[in-house]
Amino acid sequence: MFTTLITALIAASPFPSFLNASSPVDTEAGRRSLGLSVGGLRLFSDNASEPDLIAPVTIECSYDVGSATALFVRVPIGVGLVGVGAPTTSGTGLVVTTGGQFGVRHAFGAEFVRPFLGAYLSGLYVLSRAPSFLAGPGVAVGLETARFADSLSVHLLGQCDWFVALNGPQAFSVGTTLGVTTTF
DSSP states (O other): OHHHHHHHHHHHSSOHHHHTTSOOOSOOTTOEEEEEEEEEEEEEOSOTTSOSEEEEEEEEEEEEOSSSEEEEEEEEEEEEEOOTTOOOSSSSSEEEEEEEEEEEEEEOOSSSEEEEEEEEEEEEEEESSSOEEEEEEEEEEEEEEOOBTTTEEEEEEEEEEEEOOSSSOOEEEEEEEEEEEEEO
């Protein structure tokens, strides 16, 4: 039922015209994957308690809803470096960050290395003396390999997030990750 609902939502969105424009990819609907990636991101914000640089380790789970389209959830856990004088618990300018991303991505082409495009909702929680939670939309572009060794693939991802603040300064982040995924 969940798969049918998600497929119907994607079919009703403005994306199907370009989702169906590419050639078939070697994935099948219903496949699941689990991955691990490392990376870094730069956060642009006017709030001194939010980190400038973050080095996350991310766990990613995805579910293929079509031949080249997948829903995904990413959960990063990282260490962030905040500016001088930030209200951190350690006083050294280091804070722990976590959060998540929920979205959809689509791979184009059937070559061994193929590009992909994704859109998602993103959240970032900064654990410090003055904790903050940021949330908003994001986009990702990248390259992934077709599965090799029967179930492994490698991806390089670039991302950009806009953390919407209704009563405060806006925040943006850009970053990149390198990861390995297994499909089952």
